Amino acid sequence: MRVLIIEDDTILCESLKEYLKTKDIVSDYLPDEREYFNYLNNYTYDVIILDLVLRYLKGEDILKHIRSKGISTPVLILTSKENISDKETCFTFGADDYLTKPFNLRELVLRIKSLSNRSHIHSLIKIDNITVDIDAQVIYKDSEEVNLSKIAWNLFYLLLKHRGEIVYNDTIMGYVWGDKPSSDEIIRTYVKMLRKILPPDAISTYKGRGYKLNL
Structure with missing residues (x-):
């Protein structure tokens, strides 16, 4: 399984990358979110993990753009924004799951696997x-x-x-x-x-x- 992490906190990304590796999940992370579309065009991912608060772009805009281009890869929002209005916006734009920081790593993996399984072709x-x-x-x-x-x-x-x-x-x-x-x-x-x-x-x-x- 391979996931793309769009997150500008490099320390968090490195920690996530190492932990996911122990669960047989390969991950790429983008501290510069402006590269996201290049990665999605060149690589295949099972799940996208997306923060909303980024350095250059809004996570909501990235999500909306991904869906407008017909990319159906499951998107898990991982963010400190916990208002119901933020969640409503993301689900309206096509998010598949929403997890707030701080979070439990085991729970994150469970959610990743669940999203990946949902998108599988016929079993x-x-x-x-x-x-x-x-x-x-x-x-x-x-x-x-x-x-x-x-x-x-x-x-x-x-x-x-x-x-x-x-x-x-x-x-x-x-x-x-x-x-x-x-x-x-x-x-x-x-x-x-x-x-x-x-x-x-x-x-x-x-x-x-x-x-x-x-x-």
């Missing part, structure tokens, strides 16, 4: 002799469970979320590997693993660009 998908159980993160071929690493699953899930679309290598690296070293060659290795499991021509290669799932 059980059948394609020819392949069955995909999204919730269990398992692929079955001819009713037999396929031994799949976590990295291979994350790559498959990313392609599945965007099936029919080209998923670019930079997006794959960011979503699957996060801060860990990766390369086009490493991606190719895991694509080969998936091709051994999936039907022929299930994954198209766009040389030097990315991959597309055709299921």
Whole structure:
């Protein structure tokens, strides 16, 4: 899972990043919120965590702009603003959840996971002799469970979320590997693993660009 944190408190962001990492949640944070649209255009996120009180822009305006561009990624507002009028504004603009500071880290993780689960594609998908159980993160071929690493699953899930679309290598690296070293060659290795499991021509290669799932 990968989240984007739009928050200008770098100390809080670093603490959040380290804690989320212990829960297998990769995170990017933007101390300069003006970069948010560039990140959303170039990377895929499961949840966006958004503060309302920022250095240059209003969080409410960012939320409104995100939704106006058709970005449906769940947004969790994390802010010190606790008035009901602030909450009403954010939910009207398309927020999915609202948590006030100070907050409990465990509760934050529970809310992130809940939002991510809500946005998941159908939990059980059948394609020819392949069955995909999204919730269990398992692929079955001819009713037999396929031994799949976590990295291979994350790559498959990313392609599945965007099936029919080209998923670019930079997006794959960011979503699957996060801060860990990766390369086009490493991606190719895991694509080969998936091709051994999936039907022929299930994954198209766009040389030097990315991959597309055709299921």
